[in-house]
Amino acid sequence: MLHVEGISKTFNPGTVNQKKALNNLSLHLAPGDFAAIVGSNGAGKSTLLNAVAGSFYVDEGRITLDGEDITFRPEHRRSRGIGRLFQDPMRGTAPHMTIEENLALAYLRTSRGSAPFSRISRKDKEFFAHQLKLLDMGLEDRMRQPVGLLSGGQRQALTLLMATLVPPRLLLLDEHTAALDPGTAEKVIALTREIVAREKITCLMVTHNMRQALELGSRTLMMDAGRIVLDVSGPERAAMTVEDLLLRFRQGAGKELDNDRILLSE
């Protein structure tokens, strides 16, 4: 599935702001894996997701997806197989276009090779309405309204739907509920769990919620200083508590976990 082999990335090389954000990092995801990443401030969690998505090219190492080398493939070409959600719900949708038009655009993913002048058909609209109904937010009755009128939570749920409308080979979630209020965040997490399970999507998620990192998905990764310091799954993970996780982090990274946004309880 996803093979990340020894990637490194240094930002602002040769200046006082030089920062090694990824340090010879390797990661393998099997098909259907759902990995949650936690880590200190500036550990390189988002940088890892950006590297996989193609926001920049890595300095060293190789990234392959389903056996295809995508190391030097531009972002817009990788995104045919990689769906992505950002922390900011405004980033994933076009505010002046309607819900229907946004969904149609996401649907482009499938239309590779098909005519650029094709339009949304009635069948597509019915499909969109059906999918919107599954979100249970009443959006199916508002398909002709601009997305800018929706709340942050509704926009994030719509972005999630757009990213998975045609199941991607890999889904990247970058703290996608961090900007939402707790109730809405809970709902978006439930939707994520449901959609990822239904479509059997391989998924890489950054979170600051330790409990979520243990409960959601099938693997927990911890990062520090551009490396992965802990990778647990299976029965070992199932038996783990947040305290165990913190202890293991200390052993792996040789220091306390330092993240001012991390949620230990809740």
Added chain:
Amino acid sequence: MLFISQTALELGFLYALVAMALYLSYRVLDIADLTTDGCFVLGAAVSVTLAAAGHPILAIPAAMASGACAGFVTAFLQTRLGVPSILAGIVTNTGLYTINLMAMGWKSNVSLLKQQTIFSLFQGLGLGGSWYETVLAVILTVAVGAVLIWFLGTRLGLSVRATGDNRDMVRASSVNPTFTITVGLCISNALTALSGAAVGQMQKTIDINGGTGVVVIGLACLIIGETIVGRGNALRGVAAVIVGSVVYRFIYAVVLTTRVVPIECLKLVTAIIVGLAIAMPSLKKWAAFQKRKMAAGRKGGR
């Protein structure tokens, strides 16, 4: 009076194509494309020169193709070579001056004498009586507007719109913004050139400096139209530019006949109107802030 309104209608509809081009670049793509002035003359030069050579109909697609090329150069400069978008338009615009002279056979103006134009050919069909020029102008602009609305609803059109609305999202939807910006600017400049081509054949003459201020007038039409019709979907946008352009030409005609403003000053007046209209959101904000400050002062907020 009838003659004046007829002229205002004809020019209003034909210049609406420039405003439509600016709607696409400035509103939809969110790029201030200043290729417009030179591109308008380019369209006119190609069109009049070809009409003079006896090909008035071929002149129209040729002019549009030349405009699309100019748009491509501007797009290439900003997407591939990192030239800031406003500068890219100005650079192309400057270069076009020479290209336009070349298209006009190195003369600073070209006129049609007895050669056929699309308008005289249309008159030959016997449609519209003495209003034949107006009828053709309306048909041309409405047809182009309809195609533009249709295009903005297609998958490619949606990608172009999303590029101007949220570029992050576009990349994440596997659309290449370089490609969509290029497509958008090619189409918008083809429309500008089409406007120049039609105006050139109607007026049967083209001067190398005939494009000065076209971009500002086009923006004025866009803003006047949006004030009257409002903003919203593509249909509303296209309707707005046509209404705005016709209204502008009527104002122009009134000024021309009544001389309330000396005609030499009209470009300055247009520039002031456009400047104020684009500044309006900031001015409103400033006024609201002053009001808020005054209110706080009255309460004795010390």
